Amino acid sequence: MTITKSRTLTYNGEEVYARTHKDVVDGLLNATATSDGLMSAADKRKLDGLNQQSGTQNLSVATSTTNGLMSAADKQKLDRLNTDSVDYRAVSGGSGSSVSGSSGSQILNRNIDVWPNATQRVTLNKPVSDCKTGIVLVWRLDTSDNLYHYQHIPKYHVATHSAAHIAEAIPTMANEICIKQVIVLNTSVVGVSENNNASYKTNKIRLCEILEY
Structure with missing residues (x-):
């Protein structure tokens, strides 16, 4: 019912x-x-x-x-x-990705090979403000593919101190270092005349690549 x-x-x-x-x-x-x-x-x-x-x-x-x-x-x-994030495997070269592909995606400028001195300006292929945390300057020996040195430049520096010189102590051999100086702007990197000086040992080190980081 x-x-x-x-x-x-x-x-x-x-x-x-x-x-x-x-x-x-x-x-x-x-x-x-x-x-x-x-x-x-x-x-x-x-x-x-x-x-x-x-x-x-x-x-x-x-x-x-x-x-x-x-x-x-x-x-x-x-x-x-989905487009701005980088899969951890693409960065680390882990399973499912190739190391060469991940390296290529991080390199902003390759084969630079400058001191750089005061007249050598490297124009970045991507503004620092658009990078994840900033850029990395890759230094190595002038005469051989050896003694790599990675120098991180954060976005904060470019936004607040872009006119200031950045100094970095870089080893050239055992018990010997040189001091490299650069000015990093949002779209370029500029050197100083002291970066190519035999007395300061700075002519032994070149800037070879710039990475996004």
């Missing part, structure tokens, strides 16, 4: 249990946009408008230009994670 209507049980004219079905509780009707019911008419209008707010499908999947279950701006950030 199916009960289709709620009924009230009374005793001596008194109701003896609560009426719980919405059909028999005063005021518990389905709300409309203009009439109160199980919720207010104002709340019903808000609910009706959730999926069409600002002309967008807020309860549908977001795109990079249309709001949805997240904002379009957040969707753009999420999409960039």
Whole structure:
């Protein structure tokens, strides 16, 4: 048997249990946009408008230009994670990637081979501000492919001290070092005349590559 209507049980004219079905509780009707019911008419209008707010499908999947279950701006950030992030295997040369491919993706400028002196300016193939943390200057011996030295230049320095000289002590052989100086701008690296001086031993070391880091 199916009960289709709620009924009230009374005793001596008194109701003896609560009426719980919405059909028999005063005021518990389905709300409309203009009439109160199980919720207010104002709340019903808000609910009706959730999926069409600002002309967008807020309860549908977001795109990079249309709001949805997240904002379009957040969707753009999420999409960039797939293109701006570097898989750890691509950096480390681990399983599933080649070392040569990962190295190529990090090199901004290769085969530079300058001291650099005051007239030698290296134009970066990518601004420092667009790099992940900054750049790395790769130094090595002038006469042989040996004694590599990696010097990190953070983005912070370029943003706040781009006019200042950066000094780095670099070994040329056992118990001998030279001091290299450079000025790193957002789009270029410039040297100084002292970087090619036999008395200072700086002519023994060249800048060979610049990496993104």
